Structure formats: structure tokens, C-alpha cells
Amino acid sequence: MSNPQTVTATANLLAALSLDGKDSAGDRQVNGSALELLISELVNTLTLTTQETKWGSETAAQSDEPKEEGAVEARTLADAPKRSTGARSSPMVSGWQEVPDNSELMEQVYVKLELIGFRIGRRLAERFAPPNRRLTDTLDIVKFVCKDIWMLMFNRQIDNLKTNHRGIYVLQDNKFKWFLRMSGNNGGAAAARRAQPYIWLPCGIIRGVLDSYGVGTVVIAETLGLPQCTFQIKVVSDA
């Protein structure tokens, strides 16, 4: 006879993923602020670990505290040393480090964050694609990002979408959720510069969602004033 465990597992899976179009009542839920906390730690951790692995640490004695791990994928941390970040920086809970001016370091962090976002985006697209429709038009896919993906991640939608109908889309978010709790001592421009790494992850997510529909893109983000940020999507190949 069939294994009862697997039968119920399949049934649960189907219900949980609501592929039959019904709302699933048994969804497990996580507090939304957990994501914001995770993101701020993620950027910080990646910066520090990249710094450590590339340029080593200046002090020899390290404590044995295990590193804080969020949903950072195993592959990214595989080359990070398994020790705390050392005496150069204060313990992680004490908050934000100044964005190092080392642009090579930040470039590496950018690559990592964007790649993580890319993988997340691909999975989000598979998991939350509209259940009874296929999206074929690139504009439809971008709209899907603006409405559904943003709603999932930030509980609001993109404020403004512009396109030149020739492969360039500009998404503007005037109250970007992760920026709402950020403020800088020195005012607008410095704070905007420090906030840069936090929008690299959404860049990757957007690119990942578009890629799972077969649209190759380059996504660039910039912020001019803190709660506002703009993502520019440039299509480099078509589905």
C-alpha cells in the first residue's frame, strides 16, 4: 500500500503552495520586521567577512563566538573564516560601520549581494508566479515585479513605473521600506551613500525574477534622498 506519510505530504504541499488557486489557511507566518533586521545584518556581515577573507585580520587573538547566520546561503560564507570578526571592529550588535572607502571591497560585496538577490528572485518568481496565467510580455513581467514582488517583500507597490518601450524600465519607490528607519548624522548625501549597499539585494532580486522568465537584464539602483530609490532595468536579451 502507499505510504500514508508521503500521501499526506503531497496533499499538504499542494495545499500549502495553493496551486489550485485557493487561499491556503495554514500558512506559517514570520514577523515582517525580521526581514529588515536580517537585511541590515546581512550587509554588515558580508562587508566584514569579505574584508576578512581578502585582506586578513590585523590581530591574531580571536574569540570563538560563532558567526551570526541568517538566510545567507552556505556557498557565500564557505570561504569566510569561522571566527568572530576580530578586535578591529566592535561586536556586531553595536551597529553600523562606516562604509569603507575601499571600492574594491564594496565591489566584491556588491557581487555577493547581487548574486544572493538573484537566486532569491528566481525562487520568488517560481513560487509566486500567478497560478493560472503565463506572463509573456516583458512589460507584464515588470508589472508583476512592481506589484506582486514588491507587495510580498515590502507590503506596498512601486510608486512609479516608466518605460521607453525599447527595453528600459525605471521603477521609482518614494518610501523604500528599508530606508524608512535609516537616518544619517551628516545629512542627505552621506546617508544616501551609506545606504547604497542595501539596495543591491533588491537589484539582484529583480534581475532574478526577470531571468526566470528568460529575460536577461542589467539592474542598477540609485538613491538621491533617503526614503526614495530608483531601479533602472535594462533589457539586454529577449525571451
Next chain:
Amino acid sequence: MKLRCIAILNRQDTPVYMRSFDDNEGGGDDVKYQHLAHTSCDVIEERMQKSPSDMYLGLLQTVGELAVYGYVLNTGGVRIIMVISVPESIVRAAAIKEVFQQVHAAYIALVCNPFNEFDDASGGGGRLVSGKFEAIISELGRVHSN
């Protein structure tokens, strides 16, 4: 309805997963199913264009005593092919759709696994390897083997 084979192809029509349920014939019959999968690709493309908003593509072709059904995932890239023995009684489309949806659900769960190396951006795609996924597919094969 006797389920014979389930295959998953990626956007470039490369098979990334193939599972056949014949246990009374020797090995090497996978070649037959691979051939079926390849020949169905064209039909899939054609059906995809004809009905751009459907995921279930219906009966693609019949070869001898085998019938091939197709299903395209939402994102439009990955395709699922199911081969069944032609039954004596009429097979309802709803039953086939249900099996496809279960495979789809299992696939989503598989892809969401962050340790899964499957990534067809690297050209050609890796093989799908996961215990839970295999268990669900085996279960489907067992349930529909009458």
C-alpha cells in the same frame, strides 16, 4: 491510468529530470522516453504559442501504446512531460492536470531549497537531486499505477 514516465525539461529543452516507472522491463528504456521527450518539444512550442495563457498543454502525441501530455510552468521556461499507457477507458483531463500540479508543487518546493545547485543559467542545467522530490514522484507513480 498507468503512469509510465515523468520528465522535466528546461528552457533549452534539455532534460533535467527523468523518472520512469517501468519496473518490469530492463534498464535502457529511458532512451525511449528521452526520445519521446525530444520529439514532443516542437509540439510544446507550437501549443505554447497557440494558447499563451494556459499551463496545461493537453495531449501532445501518441506513439504506439504511449500517450504524451505536456505542461508548462508559469514562468514559461520549464516544461513537464508525462507519458502514460493508453488506457481502455477515457482519461479525464482533470486527472492529468492534477498529477501535473502535484509535480509542479514538488518542483517549486525543490527549487526553493537554498542548497539546491540547480541553476540553468549555467547552460544546460544540473540534474535535480532531492530525496523529498523523489519520494513525491515515486508516490505519484505508485498511486497511478493501476
